[in-house]
Amino acid sequence: MRRKTAATIATILLVGLLLASAVGMASAHFTMIFPGTMEPKAEDYIASQGETKTIWIVWGHPYECIILDFPVEPEMHVRKPDGTVEKLTLSEITVQGKKAYKTSFIVDQMGDSIVYVKVEAEEHDLIDYTKAVIHSGEEVWEGWDAEVGQEAEVIPYMRPYGMEESFVFSGKALYNGELLPDATVEVEKYNPKETADKLVEEVKEKYSQDPPMIFTRVTKTNEAGDFIYSLDEPGIWFVGATKEVEDGLDKRGVFIIPVLAAFPAKEVPTIEEIKSRVESLEDKVATLETPAGEEAPGFGALTAIVGLLIVVYLVKRRKR
Numbered sequence: 419m420r421r422k423t424a425a426t427i428a429t430i431l432l433v434g435l436l437l438a439s440a441v442g443m444a445s446a447h448f449t450m451i452f453p454g455t456m457e458p459k460a461e462d463y464i465a466s467q468g469e470t471k472t473i474w475i476v477w478g479h480p481y482e483c484i485i486l487d488f489p490v491e492p493e494m495h496v497r498k499p500d501g502t503v504e505k506l507t508l509s510e511i512t513v514q515g516k517k518a519y520k521t522s523f524i525v526d527q528m529g530d531s532i533v534y535v536k537v538e539a540e541e542h543d544l545i546d547y548t549k550a551v552i553h554s555g556e557e558v559w560e561g562w563d564a565e566v567g568q569e570a571e572v573i574p575y576m577r578p579y580g581m582e583e584s585f586v587f588s589g590k591a592l593y594n595g596e597l598l599p600d601a602t603v604e605v606e607k608y609n610p611k612e613t614a615d616k617l618v619e620e621v622k623e624k625y626s627q628d629p630p631m632i633f634t635r636v637t638k639t640n641e642a643g644d645f646i647y648s649l650d651e652p653g654i655w656f657v658g659a660t661k662e663v664e665d666g667l668d669k670r671g672v673f674i675i676p677v678l679a680a681f682p683a684k685e686v687p688t689i690e691e692i693k694s695r696v697e698s699l700e701d702k703v704a705t706l707e708t709p710a711g712e713e714a715p716g717f718g719a720l721t722a723i724v725g726l727l728i729v730v731y732l733v734k735r736r737k738r
């Protein structure tokens with residue numbers, strides 16, 4: 419009897435664990451195509467003629483910067499601006515202690531090269547198709563919206579370079595070359611490790627009921643397979659439309675959009691302006707009279723102190 423109970427409890431625990439891990443895995447995994455760094459900038463997706471572009475392929479959750487071992491070796495190709503396709507040879511690397519891959523190719527044609535990756539992730543019930551554009555050449559804006567023939571594919575309506583923070587991005591989702599209506603589209607920005615750790619902690623505290631709603635934004639394609647979203651921060655964005663397949667692996671087409679900081683840059687006060695503000699605030703604090711016997715500073719002093727703190731914060735921000 420006791421043995422039976424123990425076995426039952428063990429079974430319940432095991433099923434619970436499996437369910438928990440399955441649910442945990444539902445959050446947004448992506449194939450990250452990065453230009454040879456884990457601190458990628460939008461500018462890194464632009465290349466000069468003749469440049470050898472090094473690409474890292476990393477598996478994990480972009481927003482949280484959670485890196486995981488690649489489940490299988492991905493397949494990778496580059497579509498050159500003239501439409502020729504080359505298979506890229508990958509070599510294994512270790513990124514944050516996890517199995518990732520790297521490759522490189524020479525940017526030898528003006529225009530847009532599309533690098534694309536296929537990952538068959540059975541443990542996630544997913545075949546993931548990801549694309550990124552490497553642009554080269556002044557005003558040679560050709561190739562970025564080419565179809566490379568992935569089983570699930572996103573075709574951008576917006577040229578994916580020269581995009582600045584807060585720009586709107588739209589595109590269409592295809593499945594087997596046909597428009598894909600009513601599909602879930604995930605939108606997620608990558609954060610480098612240090613930023614990610616800080617943000618995730620803040621999000622978990624502030625939105626404890628559902629932190630992933632901040633990590634992964636979601637929209638859907640309409641009847642024509644179109645979707646739209648605004649990419650409100652500079653950085654590397656992942657936009658993926660999923661074709662759900664019953665009794666089989668889902669297929670997801672992902673497009674990577676490197677988003678530049680706003681140009682011209684948002685106005686930030688100069689160091690001189692900040693210094694003069696600090697000085698006038700210091701004077702104010704110095705001349706404030708604290709009434710005798712009163713320990714707490716008066717309202718005026720509080721205002722001045724808060725002002726000082728804001729200035730200190732501004733100075734720190736500038737230094738970053």
Ligand SMILES: [Cu+2]
Pocket residue numbers: 442443444445446447478479
């Ligand atoms: Cu995941």
